[in-house]
Amino acid sequence: MKQKGSLLLVWMIVVLIGVAGCGSPAPAGQEAEGAGQNASAQTAGNSGATETKEETNASADQAGERTIRHLAGETKLVGTPSRIVVMEYGLLASVLALGEQPVGYADDGKQETLKELDYLTAMGDYTSVGTRQQPNLEVIRTLKPDLIIGDYARHSEVYAALTDIAPTILLPDTKANYDDALNNHLLIGEALGKSDEAAALVEAHKALLAETVAGLPKDKRYLIVSLGDKALNLRTNLFFQPNMLEQAGLTYALEANAPDETAMKASIEQLLDIDPDVMFVSNEEFLEQWLKDPLFLQLKAVQNDQMFTVRHSKWSFNRSIPGAQVVLEELQAFTPQIKP
Amino acid sequence: MNHAPQADARQPGGSSQRKLWPILLAGGALLAVVAVLSLVYGSTIYSLREVYAAFVEPASTKAQLILTTLRLPRMLVTVLIGANLGMAGALMQAMTRNPLASPSVFGLNAGAALAVVSMSLMLPGLSAAWRVYGAFAGALATAVLVYAVSHMIRWGKIELNMALIGVTAQTFLAVGTQGLLLFNESKTDMLLFWLAGSVIGNRWYEVSVLAGWSLIGLLGSLWLSRSLSVMGLGDELARGLGQRVMLLRVGVLIAVVILAGVSVSIAGPIGFVGLIVPHMARYLVGLDYRRVIPVSGLLGALLLTLADVGSRMISYPGETPVGIVTALLGTPYFIYLARRKGVGS
Secondary structure (H helix, E strand, O other), X not given: XXXXXXXXXXXXXXXXXXXXXXXXXXXXXOOOOOXXXXXXXXXXXXXXXXXXXXXXXXXXXXXXXXXXXXXXXXXXXXXXXXXXXXXXXXHHHHHHHOOOOOOEEOOOOOOHHHHHOOOHHHHOOOEEOEOOOOEOHHHHHHOOOOEEEEEHHHHHHHHHHHHHHOOEEEEOOOOOXXXXXXXXXXXXXXXXXXXXXXXXXXXXXXXXXHHHHHOOOOOOEEEEEEEOOOOEEEEOOOOHHHHHHHHOOOEEOOOOOOOOOOEEEEOHHHHHHHOOOEEEEEOHHHHHHHOOOOOHHHOHHHHOOOEEEOOHHHHHHOOOHHHHHHHHHHHXXXXXXXXX | OOOOXXXXXXXXXXXXXXXXXXXXXXXXXXXXXXXXXXXXXOOOOOOHXXXXXXXXXXXXXXXXXXXXXXXXXXXXXXXXXXXXXHHHHHHHHHHHOOOOOOOOOOOHHHHHHHHHHHHHHHOOOOOHHHHHHHHHHHHHHHHHHHHHHHHHOOOOOHHHHHHHHHHHHHHHHHHHHHHHHHHOHHHOHHHHHHHOOOOOOOOHHHHHHHHHHHHHHHHHHHHHHHHHHHHOOOHHHHHHOOOOHHHHHHHHHHXXXXXXXXXXXXXXXXXOHHHHHHHHHHHHHOOOHHHHHHHHHHHHHHHHHHHHHHHHHHOOOOOOOHHHHHHHHHHHHHHHHHHOOOOOO
């Protein structure tokens, strides 16, 4: 009896430590996104692009009743939403760019990235709704939102539960390519009753993209790399930022092997084989260590001074049209240093 | 591989009498071949002449740099970690008299991994030399927990309880690691790769961290192996033959924690090597742990190096974590072992 008691005690302590370590328990029933969803999300996203335009034209009265077609289904909206919950960085960027402050955001419990993206002040007072991967549905409900904007890859499994709280639209963000981001911005504009503003930003963006790319040499091979301790994460041409630059006419150095391969883990060996002419590296904290590596110094881009350090949050997280604007502005600043 | 351990024990004239040195020699030769393969094979395939030239003729070509600063240290790391995990598995199977024991099954790898993940999230600037201590602490705490809890259970066999508690602890710790990753998603891109078990990107610095600890662990294991054979007869008999059982247990525990801990801190939790390899060793040289332990080290090195060469071919030219390859090899073998009759008797 005594032994059983002490055994029980040990396990209780173990469980308690575990629960404390994990913080507040998040709602169950959400799994990481499968790779299979991705392909369908991609096609659905592309076909959605044409539909959006029709919708935008049809809804002359922007605050009136409108139906938003998105990856998870169709959502009816009436009036201008004022209590919005957003659950991914790229989608947040579009909402903020349209002049709205969300009441809730899935900030993963910390604000470093928001600070890096310069969004913290623009957001004002908001409530954290937990992690992007497992948002807290109860907190979302207590915020009494009238619109929820989520990421299809992460939140499609809880779409029904979210819809039960408020009208929900799910858009591709985690795996978004350039077309997805364009479409996202227009759809969010429509949902917020600000189609004209959204369209205006898309136009301004297209102009800036054309202008930026015009100043860059087309025959150079570009690559975006996020540095790690031992390995490197190479972005393929399907990743958002490369996808945009490639569509605008630049040559990107790494082509994806599979339709959903947006990044490739590699050692310095593979990077040397690719040997891009111009390289943008993020995660600066590892750069010093790499610059001591004689192999890294063999890279053409390093030898020719064609390596540029960029912020990971800006060049990787912010898969949106406002985010693309920031990337393009930084790229323009680098342009004088990029050798023809 | 159908030799049940007890069958060998009843026939002292059987495989246990096989000579050790031909097996060590053949294994060493095979390891040398695979090691050369791991130098030759990668995103660029070099000829043997180029490999030879890289180590003999001083010239700062790209090929030479890749071979001397990248592939050679990676090969050495793989060989050492393979040997560490193989020997750690053999030590654990000897001490617990449980053929399913290994650093991964008993949760030691998961404990070390949780400690390393916590450390690299809380103190991101810490070097590998310091992460090792975190891994030791994690592995030791898990081992003590598993041992203590299984001793508190008064029903069933202690060997079986340890395996069950170990698997439970492993799952529990893995959940803890997942939880940490969930709350630090933006930083965990590369941690996830490490968590699958990967020897990619290890340089001479990692070799230097690994080599010292491995030497202590491996030599210590060889020294312990003399006493472990007597342990196979059971605690009572071992005590009767003059073994200080508790002291030996503590010695084995320290050796296992060093071997598994340092391996995890460098390459992440690589599973199944410590489980499979001692069985192969027993099949080759019988039950005597004075033979099983060195042969396990050799075979572990061979298996992991082979798996690493294989891992470069799966998604060529990208890299697959070697832990995925060992899991592919090990899972069916684990099921085979668990289903086999007479386990643990």
